Amino acid sequence: MTASTPVGTVLMYAGRTDGAGVLNLITAGWILCDGSVYPNAQFPDLFAVLANSYGGNASGFAVPEYKGLFLRGLDGSDPNQRDPGAATRTAPRPDLPNVGNSGNNVGSVQPDSLEAHTHGYNYYNSYIKSTHTLGHECLSGSTTSSTSTVGGAETRPVNQYVDFIIKAVTSPDVVPVGAVMPFAGDLATWAPSLAGAGWLPCTGGKQPAASYPNLYSTVSNMFGADDQASFRLPDFRGRFLRGVVGQPVPGLPVADPDYLSRTAPQPGLAYPGNTGNLVGSLEGTSYAAHSHNYTYNNDYWNCAATAIGDHAETNAGVTWTTAANGSLTESRPININVNYLIKAVTA
Numbered sequence: 001m002t003a004s005t006p007v008g009t010v011l012m013y014a015g016r017t018d019g020a021g022v023l024n025l026i027t028a029g030w031i032l033c034d035g036s037v038y039p040n041a042q043f044p045d046l047f048a049v050l051a052n053s054y055g056g057n058a059s060g061f062a063v064p065e066y067k068g069l070f071l072r073g074l075d076g077s078d079p080n081q082r083d084p085g086a087a088t089r090t091a092p093r094p095d096l097p098n099v100g101n102s103g104n105n106v107g108s109v110q111p112d113s114l115e116a117h118t119h120g121y122n123y124y125n126s127y128i129k130s131t132h133t134l135g136h137e138c139l140s141g142s143t144t145s146s147t148s149t150v151g152g153a154e155t156r157p158v159n160q161y162v163d164f165i166i167k168a169v170t171s172p173d174v175v176p177v178g179a180v181m182p183f184a185g186d187l188a189t190w191a192p193s194l195a196g197a198g199w200l201p202c203t204g205g206k207q208p209a210a211s212y213p214n215l216y217s218t219v220s221n222m223f224g225a226d227d228q229a230s231f232r233l234p235d236f237r238g239r240f241l242r243g244v245v246g247q248p249v250p251g252l253p254v255a256d257p258d259y260l261s262r263t264a265p266q267p268g269l270a271y272p273g274n275t276g277n278l279v280g281s282l283e284g285t286s287y288a289a290h291s292h293n294y295t296y297n298n299d300y301w302n303c304a305a306t307a308i309g310d311h312a313e314t315n316a317g318v319t320w321t322t323a324a325n326g327s328l329t330e331s332r333p334i335n336i337n338v339n340y341l342i343k344a345v346t347a
Contacts, residue, residue: 005167005175008049010064010071012162012241014202014234014279014342015178015218024218025165028176033164035065035249037096046168053107055093055100062093062100064107066164066243068255070157070333074106082334085110095251112155114288114331119147119322121294144295147322151289153257157332158285160236160265161244161278175343178218180234180241182338194341202340204235204266215344222280224266224273232266232273234280236340240332244279258283285330292322 010033015021017032025031031043037060040047047061055062075083089108091099101107162180175181180202183194187201194200200207200215204223208230209216216231224232245259262281264272274280 005173006049007045007167007170009167011165011175012180012340013165013176013178014162014180014222015176016220017163017246017279021178021218024176024178027172028174029167029169029172030165030176030179031063031168033064033066033166033243034246035062035067035093035252037062043168045170046166052098053101053105055091055096056098057096062096063166063168064164065092065249065252067249068245068259069109069243070159070240071164072110072333075104083110085113093252095249112288114151114155114290117325119292119325121147121320121322142295144293147292147294149289149291152286153289154286155288155331156283156286157240157335158238158330159240159242159283160234161262161274161281161283162234162241163246163279164243174346177214177343177346179343180236180340181343183341184338187339195344198343198345199341200233200344202234202236202342204237205233206230207233212344214346215342219280219342221271222274222278224264224269225271226269227271232269234340234342235265239282240335241340242283244281245277256283258286285332287331 011030013025013030013032015024017025022032035054037056038047039060046063050061050063052061054064072083075081075086083104086104089103089105089110091102092107092109093100165176165179181199183190183199187194187203191201200212206226207215210229219231219234221231223234226232242256245254245256248254259277262276262278262283264275265280265282266272
């Protein structure tokens with residue numbers, strides 16, 4: 001990325017966001033996508049781009065609030081309608097006087113969803129009859145019941161935490177060390193020239209701390225480290241990237257319900273990396289808790305009682321399992337492959 005980064009550009013950021021980390025971003029002209037409301041005059045270039053798309057009030061505008069969220073390309077006028085729920089998307093900031101865009105517009109929000117599906121279910125009835133001469137059986141009707149509830153608190157793909165940052169001013173035009181961007185080319189072909197421009201592939205490679213002091217001070221051992229003299233780059237292969245929750249925004253629900261139980265990215269290393277509500281932590285695939293209704297024929301009973309008596313179905317209390325719906329091993333949104341790069345040096 002060269003000296004033409006437009007204001008409003010959003011990148012991922014895999015570095016520190018404490019005092020030194022925020023100073024690194026601000027010095028380069030970037031701010032966190034944390035939902036903060038700024039006076040319109042503080043970042044006039046950014047306000048001209050965003051206006052109140054992401055919410056605001058009478059004197060200020062909100063920057064995007066990507067905490068716990070995945071980013072999805074705007075469907076817009078795409079005739080293929082890749083987002084079937086685009087028209088029902090909601091505004092991002094119901095906690096502010098100006099709530100921001102809804103529907104098929106930049107900034108609108110959509111909750112997780114579990115695609116409509118069915119499960120096969122087989123059962124049988126076991127009959128025990130006494131001897132009789134007068135009675136006969138008849139069907140007493142049907143009953144609707146539900147399967148047991150299974151699943152987690154949300155439907156999500158396997159993902160790794162990053163922060164999102166947005167270009168706030170025209171000058172300076174610098175991409176900060178620790179910034180992450182998608183790259184649509186082939187790494188085997190372009191890795192040398194990318195390294196010459198200061199970018200390294202996010203494939204978990206081990207790097208000497210002395211070779212990349214600025215990057216090391218930014219990411220430290222967030223993504224794991226073998227020893228105190230080296231560090232690991234982020235390994236985003238096969239991962240979806242999700243905004244770190246960090247400090248939740250008052251008045252808004254936490255978008256990642258399991259954000260405190262996230263795991264380390266490199267459990268086999270001496271320094272396995274961040275866990276929980278921190279950049280670099282991992283979260284496995286999940287589908288939202290749900291159950292299914294099913295209808296079955298009820299018991300057969302004697303329609304003409306006799307002195308001898310007659311009764312029918314006895315159920316041995318066996319619990320049956322529905323058939324798996326498909327053979328995939330993960331929950332995921334529609335997606336397309338890219339490579340991820342991290343800015344390693346300023347020049």
